[in-house]
Amino acid sequence: MMAWGVLSLLVGLLLIFLFILGVAAAIKWLWKDRSFAASGEGETPLHVLKKRYARGEIGKEEYERVKKDIE
Numbered sequence: 775m776m777a778w779g780v781l782s783l784l785v786g787l788l789l790i791f792l793f794i795l796g797v798a799a800a801i802k803w804l805w806k807d808r809s810f811a812a813s814g815e816g817e818t819p820l821h822v823l824k825k826r827y828a829r830g831e832i833g834k835e836e837y838e839r840v841k842k843d844i845e
Contacts, residue, residue, distance in 0.1 A: 819844045 817825075820841065827837040 823837065823840055823844065826832050
């Protein structure tokens with residue numbers, strides 16, 4: 775009979791631990807975009823411009839003009 779009490783306690787503690795771990799993971803996942811943008815490590819305007827040029831969204835003339843404006 776005592777074994778069931780100990781087993782129930784361990785299962786309860788495991789569930790509490792998993793719940794706390796899940797909450798922490800959710801907070802980290804929700805916060806990662808904000809911390810990345812706040813740290814200044816996001817895409818720079820020049821990087822976005824280069825990607826648009828590489829995809830063919832803008833031509834060479836527009837690329838050069840905008841590049842000159844943002845530098």
